[in-house]
Amino acid sequence: MKLSHDEVRKIAKLARLGLTDAEVAKFSVQLSDILSHAKMLEEVNTDNVEPASQITGLKSVIFKDKVVVCDHSEKLLEQTPQQVQDNLIKVKNVF
Amino acid sequence: MTKNLTTLTIAETHAGLKKKEFSSVELTKAYLDRIKTLDKKLNSYVTVTPEVALEQAKEADKKGFASPLSGIPMALKDIVCTAGIRTTACSKILENFVPPYNAHVYDRLLKAGAVLLGKSNTDQFAMGSSSETSCFGVTKNPWDLTRVSGGSSGGPAASVAADLAAFSIGTDTGGSIRQPASLCSCVGLKVTYGRVPRQGVIAYASSLDSIGPFGKTVEDVALVLNAIAGKSERDSTTPDAPVPDYSKSLKKDLKGMTVGIPKEYFEQGVDKETDKAVRDGIEVMRKLGAKVVEVSLPLTKYAIPTYYLIVKSEASTNMARYDGIKYGLTAKDAKELAEIYVKTRSEGFGDEVKRAIMIGTYTLSAGYIDAFYLKAAKVRTLMKKEYEEAFEKCDVLVAPTSPFTAFKIGEKMDDPLAMYAADTLTVPAGIVGLPGLSIPAGFDKKGLPIGMQIMANQFHEEKALHVGYAFEQATEWHKMKPDLN
Numbered sequence: 001m002k003l004s005h006d007e008v009r010k011i012a013k014l015a016r017l018g019l020t021d022a023e024v025a026k027f028s029v030q031l032s033d034i035l036s037h038a039k040m041l042e043e044v045n046t047d048n049v050e051p052a053s054q055i056t057g058l059k060s061v062i063f064k065d066k067v068v069v070c071d072h073s074e075k076l077l078e079q080t081p082q083q084v085q086d087n088l089i090k091v092k093n094v095f
Numbered sequence: 096m097t098k099n100l101t102t103l104t105i106a107e108t109h110a111g112l113k114k115k116e117f118s119s120v121e122l123t124k125a126y127l128d129r130i131k132t133l134d135k136k137l138n139s140y141v142t143v144t145p146e147v148a149l150e151q152a153k154e155a156d157k158k159g160f161a162s163p164l165s166g167i168p169m170a171l172k173d174i175v176c177t178a179g180i181r182t183t184a185c186s187k188i189l190e191n192f193v194p195p196y197n198a199h200v201y202d203r204l205l206k207a208g209a210v211l212l213g214k215s216n217t218d219q220f221a222m223g224s225s226s227e228t229s230c231f232g233v234t235k236n237p238w239d240l241t242r243v244s245g246g247s248s249g250g251p252a253a254s255v256a257a258d259l260a261a262f263s264i265g266t267d268t269g270g271s272i273r274q275p276a277s278l279c280s281c282v283g284l285k286v287t288y289g290r291v292p293r294q295g296v297i298a299y300a301s302s303l304d305s306i307g308p309f310g311k312t313v314e315d316v317a318l319v320l321n322a323i324a325g326k327s328e329r330d331s332t333t334p335d336a337p338v339p340d341y342s343k344s345l346k347k348d349l350k351g352m353t354v355g356i357p358k359e360y361f362e363q364g365v366d367k368e369t370d371k372a373v374r375d376g377i378e379v380m381r382k383l384g385a386k387v388v389e390v391s392l393p394l395t396k397y398a399i400p401t402y403y404l405i406v407k408s409e410a411s412t413n414m415a416r417y418d419g420i421k422y423g424l425t426a427k428d429a430k431e432l433a434e435i436y437v438k439t440r441s442e443g444f445g446d447e448v449k450r451a452i453m454i455g456t457y458t459l460s461a462g463y464i465d466a467f468y469l470k471a472a473k474v475r476t477l478m479k480k481e482y483e484e485a486f487e488k489c490d491v492l493v494a495p496t497s498p499f500t501a502f503k504i505g506e507k508m509d510d511p512l513a514m515y516a517a518d519t520l521t522v523p524a525g526i527v528g529l530p531g532l533s534i535p536a537g538f539d540k541k542g543l544p545i546g547m548q549i550m551a552n553q554f555h556e557e558k559a560l561h562v563g564y565a566f567e568q569a570t571e572w573h574k575m576k577p578d579l580n
């Protein structure tokens with residue numbers, strides 16, 4: 001299967017990646033090869049087989065709905081490269 | 096004396112510390128000196144932490160050596176968060192990121208008294224099989240500096256193999272501990288999914304990622320595993336499975352053990368010398384009393400596409416958090432929010448990370464999710480069943496770790512599929528959540544290390560360690576050291 005340059009640009013947009021024309025060309029070949037190779041899975045009969053989302057029989061873990069002290073906020077806000085205002089990260093306009 | 100200290104195993108070092116033959120400070124200085132002299136040849140460390148190391152070593156000397164890891168110098172793959180110490184994932188997007196908390200595995204090692212020498216080089220975000228995608232350059236193989244150390248945990252493997260750390264911690268999603276251990280000639284253990292907590296370790300593929308040790312011997316790896324394994328309140332994928340004393344399962348004979356040879360593993364383009372070394376190794380096991388049977392795992396040839404469809408899908412989700420807002424790199428001169436996202440991610444991520452994100456975005460999208468991601472997830476269910484049936488016939492599966500020995504730097508960089516194929520024999524354990532131990536099993540005509548892989552059923556690390564230990568003690572491969580002078 002072959003991914004067109006337009007399809008690659010569309011995927012890049014969904015993934016919030018900006019690609020140069022040269023990158024679009026390079027990745028379209030590489031992604032096409034990788035996805036073509038994956039088509040061999042069609043040889044495996046998976047009728048009535050459940051897809052695995054986890055592999056060790058995990059069960060949901062429940063925590064008590066109890067308030068605990070969490071003094072992380074300052075340390076976490078120190079990490080942002082954006083501005084902080086009123087204990088919130090200030091972001092640029094959406095549009 | 097200084098020269099000898101860095102050649103010691105954890106077990107030997109612990110004995111020496113207890114007898115006061117040397118202190119943890121002297122030992123740590125010996126490793127730091129060796130790193131200063133030799134790591135410029137290997138590039139296994141991203142950040143060396145001499146002040147932290149010496150402070151921790153002083154503490155260990157004061158407290159005494161109650162635990163086997165007390166005062167023992169180690170390295171951590173640079174995706175393991177260390178509070179106050181730069182943790183980069185070897186990517187420009189986190190180049191100056193300093194975590195505000197420790198990964199649980201680091202906390203457990205600190206509790207056991209281990210000393211942090213520094214953070215190790217890795218493929219960017221642990222995506223790769225050669226450590227070439229690190230933004231800090233490749234880690235060179237200690238046995239041949241023109242070749243790769245393997246990946247993604249190339250730094251942790253090379254540093255242990257070259258005596259630049261007494262042990263190290265890496266991660267294994269599809270082979271990232273076992274393959275570099277094989278290429279560098281040291282012991283590397285992939286644990287069962289959930290055996291060791293992942294909290295604070297930068298995620299690649301959350302239903303496969305595992306944390307595990309590199310050591311100079313099987314015993315050393317068992318000692319580290321004792322300190323890091325077990326249920327964690329910070330990671331709900333760590334079940335309440337008991338943690339035995341793994342060092343007690345190390346016996347020199349294999350009476351009563353059945354070794355399974357997975358036929359199809361040897362049909363995946365394994366080179367002749369590797370095939371011979373591993374088959375010779377299985378003969379050693381037979382002589383030690385093991386029963387040897389052949390088993391068939393017909394889905395083996397589908398493992399690579401199954402693997403990369405799942406991990407690249409999960410990775411695309413995990414990589415979405417790097418957006419230039421909460422931490423890490425942010426693009427300068429971006430005027431709108433969308434521009435911040437696109438520019439930050441384009442500038443910050445390397446090619447393999449971008450490829451992974453794009454593959455995952457495509458395979459999870461409406462119209463394609465059934466044919467790609469869900470199909471792979473169904474094959475995963477079938478593979479699990481295949482391995483469960485195999486383990487009814489044997490205690491462990493033994494095969495080569497890597498189809499070939501260390502390849503030249505640059506050789507596979509233009510061919511992503513060829514790079515993925517390096518993991519043909521290691522991805523099944525990732526897909527099925529099994530433990531796998533890679534141990535030194537010989538060298539090829541070029542003097543490059545050959546590794547043998549021992550896989551066990553989930554939560555049966557003790558069987559892999561037992562078989563590995565018996566083989567190791569009956570052979571001399573683990574005693575060979577590279578000449579870096």
